[in-house]
Amino acid sequence: MARAKSEDKRRAILAAAEEVIGEQGTGAPTARIARRAGVAEGTLFTYFATKDELLNQLYLELKGGLRDAMMTGYPHAGTLRERTRHLWGAYVGWGVVHPHGGRALAQLKVSDRITDETRAEGSAAFAEMEALIARTVADGPLRDAGPAFVGALMGSMADTTMEFIARQPDAARRFTEAGFDAFWRAVDPAG
Amino acid sequence: MARAKSEDKRRAILAAAEEVIGEQGTGAPTARIARRAGVAEGTLFTYFATKDELLNQLYLELKGGLRDAMMTGYPHAGTLRERTRHLWGAYVGWGVVHPHGGRALAQLKVSDRITDETRAEGSAAFAEMEALIARTVADGPLRDAGPAFVGALMGSMADTTMEFIARQPDAARRFTEAGFDAFWRAVDPAG
Amino acid sequence: MARAKSEDKRRAILAAAEEVIGEQGTGAPTARIARRAGVAEGTLFTYFATKDELLNQLYLELKGGLRDAMMTGYPHAGTLRERTRHLWGAYVGWGVVHPHGGRALAQLKVSDRITDETRAEGSAAFAEMEALIARTVADGPLRDAGPAFVGALMGSMADTTMEFIARQPDAARRFTEAGFDAFWRAVDPAG
Amino acid sequence: MARAKSEDKRRAILAAAEEVIGEQGTGAPTARIARRAGVAEGTLFTYFATKDELLNQLYLELKGGLRDAMMTGYPHAGTLRERTRHLWGAYVGWGVVHPHGGRALAQLKVSDRITDETRAEGSAAFAEMEALIARTVADGPLRDAGPAFVGALMGSMADTTMEFIARQPDAARRFTEAGFDAFWRAVDPAG
DNA sequence: TATGAATGAGTATTCATTCAT
DNA sequence: GATGAATGAATACTCATTCAT
Numbered sequence: 001m002a003r004a005k006s007e008d009k010r011r012a013i014l015a016a017a018e019e020v021i022g023e024q025g026t027g028a029p030t031a032r033i034a035r036r037a038g039v040a041e042g043t044l045f046t047y048f049a050t051k052d053e054l055l056n057q058l059y060l061e062l063k064g065g066l067r068d069a070m071m072t073g074y075p076h077a078g079t080l081r082e083r084t085r086h087l088w089g090a091y092v093g094w095g096v097v098h099p100h101g102g103r104a105l106a107q108l109k110v111s112d113r114i115t116d117e118t119r120a121e122g123s124a125a126f127a128e129m130e131a132l133i134a135r136t137v138a139d140g141p142l143r144d145a146g147p148a149f150v151g152a153l154m155g156s157m158a159d160t161t162m163e164f165i166a167r168q169p170d171a172a173r174r175f176t177e178a179g180f181d182a183f184w185r186a187v188d189p190a191g
Numbered sequence: 192m193a194r195a196k197s198e199d200k201r202r203a204i205l206a207a208a209e210e211v212i213g214e215q216g217t218g219a220p221t222a223r224i225a226r227r228a229g230v231a232e233g234t235l236f237t238y239f240a241t242k243d244e245l246l247n248q249l250y251l252e253l254k255g256g257l258r259d260a261m262m263t264g265y266p267h268a269g270t271l272r273e274r275t276r277h278l279w280g281a282y283v284g285w286g287v288v289h290p291h292g293g294r295a296l297a298q299l300k301v302s303d304r305i306t307d308e309t310r311a312e313g314s315a316a317f318a319e320m321e322a323l324i325a326r327t328v329a330d331g332p333l334r335d336a337g338p339a340f341v342g343a344l345m346g347s348m349a350d351t352t353m354e355f356i357a358r359q360p361d362a363a364r365r366f367t368e369a370g371f372d373a374f375w376r377a378v379d380p381a382g
Numbered sequence: 383m384a385r386a387k388s389e390d391k392r393r394a395i396l397a398a399a400e401e402v403i404g405e406q407g408t409g410a411p412t413a414r415i416a417r418r419a420g421v422a423e424g425t426l427f428t429y430f431a432t433k434d435e436l437l438n439q440l441y442l443e444l445k446g447g448l449r450d451a452m453m454t455g456y457p458h459a460g461t462l463r464e465r466t467r468h469l470w471g472a473y474v475g476w477g478v479v480h481p482h483g484g485r486a487l488a489q490l491k492v493s494d495r496i497t498d499e500t501r502a503e504g505s506a507a508f509a510e511m512e513a514l515i516a517r518t519v520a521d522g523p524l525r526d527a528g529p530a531f532v533g534a535l536m537g538s539m540a541d542t543t544m545e546f547i548a549r550q551p552d553a554a555r556r557f558t559e560a561g562f563d564a565f566w567r568a569v570d571p572a573g
Numbered sequence: 574m575a576r577a578k579s580e581d582k583r584r585a586i587l588a589a590a591e592e593v594i595g596e597q598g599t600g601a602p603t604a605r606i607a608r609r610a611g612v613a614e615g616t617l618f619t620y621f622a623t624k625d626e627l628l629n630q631l632y633l634e635l636k637g638g639l640r641d642a643m644m645t646g647y648p649h650a651g652t653l654r655e656r657t658r659h660l661w662g663a664y665v666g667w668g669v670v671h672p673h674g675g676r677a678l679a680q681l682k683v684s685d686r687i688t689d690e691t692r693a694e695g696s697a698a699f700a701e702m703e704a705l706i707a708r709t710v711a712d713g714p715l716r717d718a719g720p721a722f723v724g725a726l727m728g729s730m731a732d733t734t735m736e737f738i739a740r741q742p743d744a745a746r747r748f749t750e751a752g753f754d755a756f757w758r759a760v761d762p763a764g
Numbered sequence: 765t766a767t768g769a770a771t772g773a774g775t776a777t778t779c780a781t782t783c784a785t
Numbered sequence: 786g787a788t789g790a791a792t793g794a795a796t797a798c799t800c801a802t803t804c805a806t
Contacts, residue, residue: 002615002768003805009769024303027218029796040771045798106301110294112215141376145369149355153373156347164340178336182344182377185332197786220779231788233384233782242780384789385784391790406685409600412776422792424778433776488683492676494597523758527751531737535755538729546722560718564726564759567714579765602800613767615803624801771803782792 010047012037017058022103026055026111056118059108062101063122069094070129080136081184087129088158088180095162096172102162126151140189150187157183201238203228208249213294217246217302247309250299253292254313260285261320271327272375278320279349279371286353287363293353317342331380341378348374392429394419399440404485408437408493438500441490444483445504451476452511462518463566469511470540470562477544478554484544508533522571532569539565583620585610590631595676599628599684629691632681635674636695642667643702653709654757660702661731661753668735669745675735699724713762723760730756 016037020028030051034044048054070090075082095102108114133154134147142150161179165172207228211219221242225235239245261281266273286293299305324345325338333341352370356363398419402410412433416426430436452472457464477484490496515536516529524532543561547554589610593601603624607617621627643663648655668675681687706727707720715723734752738745 002613002766003770005769025217025301030798031796041797042772042799043770046769049798051797103301110216110297110301142369142373145355145366149351149366149369152351152355153348153370156351157344160340160343160347164336164343175336175340178333178340179344182333182336185379186373186377188376200787221781222779231384232780233789234787236781237786240781384787385791387790407599407683411774413774423776424793425791427777428790431777485683492598492679492683524751524755527737527748531733531748531751534733534737535730535752538733539726542722542725542729546718546725557718557722560715560722561726564715567761568755568759570758582766603802604800614801615768616766618802619765622802767804767806769803769805771801773800775799776797778796779794780792782790783788784790785788 005046009037009039009043013039013044013047013054014058014061017054018062018098018104019100021055021058021107022100025107026113030054052113055108055111055113056115058104059114059118060122062098062105062108063125065098065101066091066094066105067125067129080189083132084136084184085180087132088154088183089176091155091158092161092165092176092179095158096165096169099166102159102166106159137187137189140187142187153186154183157186197238200228200230200234204230204235204238204245205249205252208245209253209289209295210291212246212249212298213291216298217304221245243304246299246302246304247306249295250305250309251313253289253296253299254316256289256292257282257285257296258316258320271380274323275327275375276371278323279345279374280367282346282349283352283356283367283370286349287356287360290357293350293357297350328378328380331378333378344377345374387428391419391421391425395421395426395429395436396440396443399436400444400480400486401482403437403440403489404482407489408495412436434495437490437493437495438497440486441496441500442504444480444487444490445507447480447483448473448476448487449507449511462571465514466518466566467562469514470536470565471558473537473540474543474547474558474561477540478547478551481548484541484548488541519569519571522569524569535568536565539568579620582610582612582616586612586617586620586627587631587634590627591635591671591677592673594628594631594680595673598680599686603627625686628681628684628686629688631677632687632691633695635671635678635681636698638671638674639664639667639678640698640702653762656705657709657757658753660705661727661756662749664728664731665734665738665749665752668731669738669742672739675732675739679732710760710762713760715760726759727756730759 013033017033020033020036024032030044031041033054034041037044044054048057070087072090073086075086078086130147130151133151137143137147137150142153157179161175164175168175204224208224211224211227215223221235222232224245225232228235235245239248261278263281264277266277269277321338321342324342328334328338328341333344348370352366355366359366395415399415402415402418406414412426413423415436416423419426426436430439452469454472455468457468460468512529512533515533519525519529519532524535539561543557546557550557586606590606593606593609597605603617604614606627607614610617617627621630643660645663646659648659651659703720703724706724710716710720710723715726730752734748737748741748
């Protein structure tokens with residue numbers, strides 16, 4: 001066998017794409033992504049057949065990373081509030097640690113180059129979590145709007161929280177708490 | 192008065208840009224926008240010197256329209272909750288009436304072609320409103336996070352609400368109410 | 383109206399393509415064709431949407447020119463031999479006058495970028511002529527092989543004649559005669 | 574003997590090139606040829622330093638195969654007509670048996686990547702045959718045009734015959750006969 | 765020697781912008 | 786001012802060739 005297709009290089013390209021797309025949007029040239037990754041222009045295409053494929057893979061990669069972050073240390077035995085608080089903290093924390101990722105994801109979400117299939121697959125990773133939220137909310141004030149709505153609300157509130165943390169990193173803890181409290185009041189079954 | 196005719200064209204171009212960018216993102220060709228507006232490719236550039244200028248103007252146009260919608264019929268004498276409820280309803284209602292505008296704005300928000308200056312100017316239109324929210328919140332649970340945070344939270348929660356309405360137009364009223372109730376619980380000074 | 387799409391430019395591009403493709407085959411870069419035509423790279427694509435379209439149009443253009451050459455001065459009242467001799471002379475003469483065209487046509491004929499539709503359309507221009515050949519041959523020794531075969535034979539024999547003339551222009555007359563005599567002996571109904 | 578194995582691969586590559594180039598022209602990627610040959614992309618270049626070399630070798634290979642086919646069973650003691658008939662039959666027969674080869678040769682003939690040297694070498698293989706034709710024709714009606722012209726005429730008429738057989742395989746025998754008869758009438762010294 | 769990943773020059777095509785009409 | 790053809794830089798992707806394994 002000749003040089004094996006290196007997983008390192010694949011990850012380097014995805015990481016570069018995360019950065020560059022976070023900065024410039026999905027219109028960023030593949031050449032720039034390749035350079036940032038330290039590979040030749042053509043090499044990018046041995047790992048991703050087309051730019052669209054790269055974009056879709058990156059979307060899944062980011063969503064997957066986010067999910068992993070949220071499930072790590074998940075307090076299965078905690079109260080509803082504790083479990084939700086964990087998810088919130090992990091989500092926001094991931095955004096703080098991956099500022100590029102957060103911005104890249106924001107770009108990809110509104111791009112028409114991400115297929116419905118990819119979106120579905122990306123969301124599937126969170127199905128489990130949504131089920132949890134569903135139970136959380138079953139008896140709460142938003143029971144009629146449905147768990148998808150609550151999940152989306154949580155996502156967008158967390159995104160907003162991330163943005164504020166990105167601008168004022170020192171106040172990270174404060175925004176994280178304030179954001180969660182707001183969310184919890186909004187959905188608290190005991191509210 | 193050559194001016195009147197010109198203004199028509201300017202608005203036609205902006206309207207076309209709203210549609211096209213809502214559908215295809217900021218990468219959409221100016222030629223397509225021109226065609227949709229019913230003018231020649233070159234004409235677009237007599238109204239907007241560059242594509243970036245068009246994009247920035249569109250951003251301001253949309254933000255301005257949104258502001259107008261929110262201030263129309265504003266119940267100056269109402270309670271805090273009533274006034275906030277009005278803003279919420281107007282915001283969400285605007286998104287429902289201007290589906291292209293909502294999507295276009297989502298694209299422009301994440302585009303690096305919108306200058307900081309434009310963003311500032313766009314937000315300025317809401318300064319007045321933020322002041323109102325500030326007062327709303329002054330004694331509420333989010334008083335430490337600041338009015339900007341609460342304003343952003345309101346925006347993102349309303350955006351989420353809009354998206355759900357776009358997918359299930361029949362449930363517009365239900366989502367509008369549920370969304371607002373959630374928001375109000377999150378920020379209610381009396382909560 | 384702005385600048386009208388100029389027929390001159392269209393012809394310049396086709397003429398350039400004829401030359402360049404005659405020299406380098408269908409793999410020749412469109413950029414080179416554009417430069418040879420004295421227009422910008424992009425301009426080529428305002429006249430021909432794709433390279434394939436240019437290639438197919440060129441094929442039809444060349445076939446059409448060839449047909450016109452053959453029908454000019456056609457001796458409707460001549461004997462079978464005279465009429466056939468006219469066609470032969472015109473065909474070979476066209477090749478001598480359009481050396482680029484001849485070579486370009488040779489390339490296009492073997493290219494898989496020329497569609498079956500284009501080939502059919504190109505041949506249709508010669509249908510009339512084939513009918514004539516059909517009558518010529520009806521009672522000749524090749525009656526069983528069919529007029530298409532005889533027409534193709536005439537074409538390939540004339541092509542060969544052209545090639546020899548291209549290499550030895552001084553002997554043009556001699557090769558033209560020798561070639562025709564050979565062809566006529568091959569198909570002469572009185573032979 | 575590592576040689577034997579290598580020779581197999583060399584032939585496999587040439588055979589694959591024959592097919593692929595016959596189908597897609599000289600623009601076909603070397604990668605595709607390699608895959609069709611069942612070897613790695615890089616391996617192709619241990620047998621042929623460049624694509625041009627492969628193309629030129631293939632040209633010679635095809636020409637050589639054609640010559641061998643024509644000389645096999647050559648009736649040295651036959652009449653002029655019999656000998657010429659044998660050549661014709663062998664040529665056309667080769668084309669029928671090697672449809673890829675025929676098409677590949679057609680592509681290579683018009684390619685500017687085949688050097689003059691290669692062309693000369695390829696023709697040299699037929700020198701002997703041309704000498705024969707020379708004698709055949711010495712007293713015939715085409716004596717002034719020269720044996721090269723007659724040889725070329727024979728080639729192009731046979732090519733045309735092949736094409737018709739390719740389209741109507743059932744009529745192979747008929748076309749072969751008709752083609753030869755036409756050619757013979759064209760050159761028959763006794764005509 | 766065989767492999768196939770890596771390379772980067774090369775290619776068709778797009779598109780913001782200019783400018784002749 | 787309006788038009789749309791003209792421009793050429795920019796872009797995604799290809800492919801002959803090299804080279805580490």
